[in-house]
Amino acid sequence: MKNWLHTIQQNKRLQAIIVGLYIVVTFFSLYLAQKSVVAFLLLLSSLLLLYFTTFSNRVKWLIGGVVMVVLLPLAASQGEAYQSYMEVATLVGIYIAMALGLNIVVGMAGLLDLGFVAFFALGAYTYGIFATGQANNFMPFGHYPLSGESFWVFIFIGCFVAALFGILLGVPVLRVKGDYLAIVTLGFGEIIRIIFNNLDKPVNITNGAMGLASVQPPRLFGIDFMYPSQFYYIVLVILITVIFAVRRLEFSKIGRAWKAVRENEIAAQAMGIHLVKTKLMAFAVGASFSGMMGVVFAAKQTFVDPTSFTLLESITILVMVILGGMGSVPGVILGAALVTILNLQVLTELTNWLNQLSLNGVINVPDALSPAKMQRFIFGVILILFALYRPQGLLPAKNPVFDEKELKDADKLVNAGVQKEVPQNVHLDS
């Protein structure tokens, strides 16, 4: 088995064939067997397979892009389950972006944040308030709801508002460390939610617990975005931008500073890293992804209310990050996708199936144990098993590996003569 894998690892052409074959097969199975969730998931996992190949990044992105942009929607669109697949895919995208945001805060900068969903809420409400009549209650000028065309601007506004609050949260948080931070951020998340739930008095800003209904759908060139298949593309574009941004930050001065702060604050400071600034940046960047997706979420749901932004939601996002592998971008993407699909699709299908069985009298379960009620139980078991068997996360973070040649062939900055004098026998016993 090992050998076999090894051969594949060596041989790019073989990899190409395998990946290609896999994509074709899953594509057609989804194309033909429309309602098969399994086929849908298998096609999606071609991305995972792709990740393990040794192709250059550019090729991976290209193939991945084709799968996401063309193949997946095309295969799914052949039948009735189309919109529901796209709904799931859209939500997966939203969660991945949020998890990537949280990953910056928790995974890279090492700041445990239990109130992350607050930024999502901020984004959602930012759009929700102005894309419904709600803003009329407190904005003396302007005419609300704003048209769906404003949605595109609001993506940036949501991003900005969330980042701003990220910084506002960061300021008090700076003095607080470790698990104290967890509770402060948790408190912050709760504060935001409770405030949204109560800001119908004295001035009605958020419409309180009743929520904001009939949020304007996004509009572009006169077309309203109403279906998940349309949102899918919005989310895809944002998501790809986010992934690019995260990847670039990760291996930059900023990303290194985050990791340094995570590893050892005192040493990081001694390297000239401004602790406050670095942490604030992590909060702001992480939050901004959530803010953007909040706007999309509000437009997609057409309804915003505080129940979507509970602590449990923050915890779920954290689970995605930890399960995937803290600090690991591919891991977090996988973690977020798995948890979301598990929650929305697999558990639902599983309970439907079990339910069908019990309706048909194949199995007989007492009502208290009815599968629909055991979702938490099943989810709990899965979490425990994952954690026990993959304690480092599904795809643990990897450090960048550089080619020695690339590092060497420069002209010497340090006096060229020095080298020879330096004793070379550090590795005496290794």
Next chain:
Amino acid sequence: GCSGGQKNDTANNGGNGGGGGGSNVIKIATQTPLSGGSATLGESIKLGAQLALEEQQANFEKLGFKLELVPYDDQGDPKKGVANAQLIGADKQVFGVVGHLNSGVAIPSSEIYEKYSIPMVSPANTATDVTDRGLKTVNRICARDDFQGPAGAKFAVEKLGAKKIFIIQDKTAYGTGLAEAFKKGAEELGAQILGFEGITVGEKDFNGVLNQVLAKKPDLIYFGGLYTEGGLLIKQARDKGITVPIMGGDGLDSSTLVQIAGDAVKNTYMTSAAGLTTVTDAGKQFAEKYKQKFGKEIESYSAYGYDAMGVLLKGLENAIKANGNKLPTRQQVAEEVRKVQDYQGVVTKVSFDEKGDNKYAKIYIYKFDEAKYPAKLEDEVSKQ
């Protein structure tokens, strides 16, 4: 696993079926919270609906169709509700939905049903926004907040002579909506509102708010919320020596309220869109059947679930008949459901108006004189 059965279905349909022409299976979905804090209520709706569906199975068998129930768990979460709605929409065999419990879930999910033209009959959503958006597929058999609230207010002010009222609500869409409606009604009748405070669902200690009540000395407390919090609130209020009448909406309508509050429940009033299930013969029968089948007592929403399903199936049956005993489209079913007239359910008679609200929705007012459920019927208010 799960996809196996579905692949077979697809095969039966002859590949990528548009309308499922050859199939004779008709599925009705329920979407209610089956897990989490309000699972009891969601469950009772589901079971009620299930009972109705099973009773009708034979009837539909004669028409050549096999009825199936597909329960979905919306977890009280709008996201989950919408995602499930997409799944429901995608399943071409589904011709109707009974749901939801929470208005916050019903509102976004119904946007999806509307896109797929799947008729929804709500057993429990009282928020005005549910039908006020003018969706063609959305109907409900229960009374709206802006009917129930004022009806309660009228009774409180005129019959109970409450001049100073303290309102507490649970800060959910249901509780706030009802409490606001009550407040408006009471103010219009000249009552003075001493306070309008919120509590947190899931908590067990409401002494903080009650201390405010104690200080303000109202002559009636109104609670907008569900029985779990309501029961504790009543108990703790009585413990504190607050003896004034306490009034609430249909969210209190559960045997568990009495269990929780015990003797303290005396002098509690409750408005409900449900007639007492067990006063009519039909109701008693229903309760018995329910008990027999599921081994538990009915909850207030059980009968609503039952009736909502009843109305839906009635519309479905009409649509089938109108279509010459062939499978109708969802649109046709939706239209027929809206057209249902004078359907006699266990707890309510149903005719939908142009918005999908029930013309016959009535408000009943009950009083707990002793620690026993159901309570004593005090009054009845009709819509007109």
Next chain:
Amino acid sequence: MSILTVKNLTKQFGGLVANSNIDMEVQKGSITAVIGPNGAGKTTFFNMVTGVYQPTSGEILLNNESIVGLKPHQVTKKGIARTFQNIRLFGAITVLENVMVGMHNHLRGGLFSTVLSLPRVRKEEKEARREAYRLLEYVGLESFYNEEASSLPYGAQRKLEIARALATKPKVLLLDEPAAGMNPKETSELTKLIYNMREELDLTIVLIEHDMKLVMEISEHIVVLDHGEKIAEGTPDDIRNNEKVIEAYLGKGAATTA
């Protein structure tokens, strides 16, 4: 010329006086050693100079400019770098990245330019990597460059700390017990390295060390602390023969080992 001047420096922890009225001048380009018994306050002294602790009272001047009250990262920016007695590497990232963290203040890539991956940033990164690699070569760690820092042997970790400190381009380098945990042979290599660094990198070096062989061989000036007070200072020869120092620190056997 004195590059680092300390006047009347005092640090108290509650009732404990860890540094008491210390005066010191460090000449530019020199190697100065700070020695003294355990708990004398040497590390505390370093901590104050680098801004980790705020002095209770006193002055610290770098090139005649006060650096008291500056945060550690500001002190680093001013040109003072250090290593730690208890090694503080960034354990989970690679050796090369550890050094690159040290270049933090000399890289200009900001949030947006990084996200947009401007050519300027890419070039800078590439250059930084090479520079980091050169520094690793300089201390003799280049073969480890792709490994996780925490997996290095102890002695290598100490050297990595030095490389990382050098990456900040310091004028003054503070080394806290760089030879601790090394055997005599490794120590003598380290001695050479320290000496070379001063010669080639235009550095002023202040070091704390208990290895008298190293101290006596390399330093031009030695300051001795005891119980937070400066009890002696001078050339290695002065110190070696100072009665007070022998009694408090070196011990009678010192002559044989050092």
Next chain:
Amino acid sequence: MSLLRLEDINTFYGGIHALKGVSLEVNEGEIVTLIGSNGAGKSTTLKTISGQVKPKSGKIVYNGKDITNTPPHVTALTGIAHVPEGRRIFPRLTVKENLEMGAFSVRDKRVIEERMERVFHYFPRIKERLQQKGGTMSGGEQQMLAIGRALMMQPKLLMLDEPSMGLAPIIVEQIFEIIKELNEEGMTILLVEQNAFQALQIAHRGYVIQTGEIVMSGLGKELLVNEQVREAYLA
């Protein structure tokens, strides 16, 4: 008589083969030193003895009993005290509590008091700092405390992992004096050191370990003058 004997011990850290068939012997009443450069496997040897890491193969016999796979807390009860590398003081326990931890298996309060007095005798500095948190002590102070803590066990075999690291020369001298003193009072000592010169001076016998293998052994005095040892470790 041999108090401790290692027979062909192989220890791994994941894939790293840290000890490759180490055999050594410590006789009752001896000071035995184990010298070697960084990463040679000295600490691993001690950890294997005390049970912190499990050997993959081989046998450890102590006092005639096989203790190869006993967990550390049991090994400690048999009279082996291990002063770990890097001191490992409990940072938020007071100095006094740190000492008391050393005598964890002792019930009698008086015995604890007595032993504590003995520790104060060797390390008067500790007595001044009884209420200070262990973590705030200077490096040297911590090393004294770590040895003191081990003495509270009143062990038969004391294993010291680089006790001179980071200590002032005078303290190093003191510590070696104390080691000698303890030995003269009957304690058997296994000493791991980088400071080969001083270690070999007080040791009866010594072993040289290199990349996980014992490459040489002999009397302390012999090794001290051995050419290879001089070159590699005494520079």
Next chain:
Amino acid sequence: MINEVLHTLPQVLIDGLTLGAVYAIVALGYTMVYGILELINFAHGEIFMTGAFVGTAILLTFAGFGWLASMPALVALVLVLVVTSVVTGLLGMGIERVAYRPLRNAPKLITLITAIGVSFLLQDIVRFIAELKNGNYILTGPSLFSGQIGIKASSISSIFNDASVKSSFFIVLIVAVIMMVTLDFFVNKTKWGMAMRAVAQDRETAALMSVNVNKVIALTFFIGSALGGATGVLFAIQYGTIDPYIGFILGLKAFTAAVLGGIGNIRGAMFGGILLGVMEMFAAANLPVVSHGVLGAEYKDVFAFAILIIVLIFKPEGLFGKVSVEKV
């Protein structure tokens, strides 16, 4: 305005103290486990909940056999407390063994995942059992100590209104105080307590001191969980009604309290719990008065969290937490 606040103050304080005592003991459980494993044991709230159910179930059984009427309430209480503590203590140990111990050397946060998993599991299992036995997962126990006692606060100063308390309040308070004092003594003054702290700081070295680390950790979980279970019983007695979801909210509050007091610090947890309870009650009762109706009672949690954040800004290690000196 001030007068209004003062009128209700005695009652508010009493109610706050009751709630605070409950928070405090649950917070103790958090603090203990945190103190030793640096693990936020998210499942602790669920252990508390399980305790409440076990206790109520026992009481209901007693009542079913008619024993409750025939034995003094205090005896019944002690019996229930002891049995429940043992049950939940063992449960806690079991959880540690299965879900935490295998991960002891894994990254710190991964245990958070199993903790969350265990929480979900317990919620559903308890719900399942309750529903199976009872047909409904909301459980209302027989009332013990439900007599009302009037407190004539007005005799102290006419500005105060009289207050009343349920007699169970005293039970809760007394048991809470006993537990706290015992625990504080245990952890700070006894050998095993010291061993716990040592294990918390350096497991490997503690083992070298002949401390059986697994045993100490198991003991910690046992005590923490037993406390949690006992608190569950007290809670059930004080509030009468429980459901499988009480653990989440209460756990959250207790965790907040533990942090407020300085997590890992036993006295801090006690103080934090009481403070949080009183603050919350005060806010719920007085926020509308003080803010002229702008802020309703529902802002009580905002108020509590805001106070927490402010406290942590000025004292990042919590009210009783020691500044963790990291020697550089």
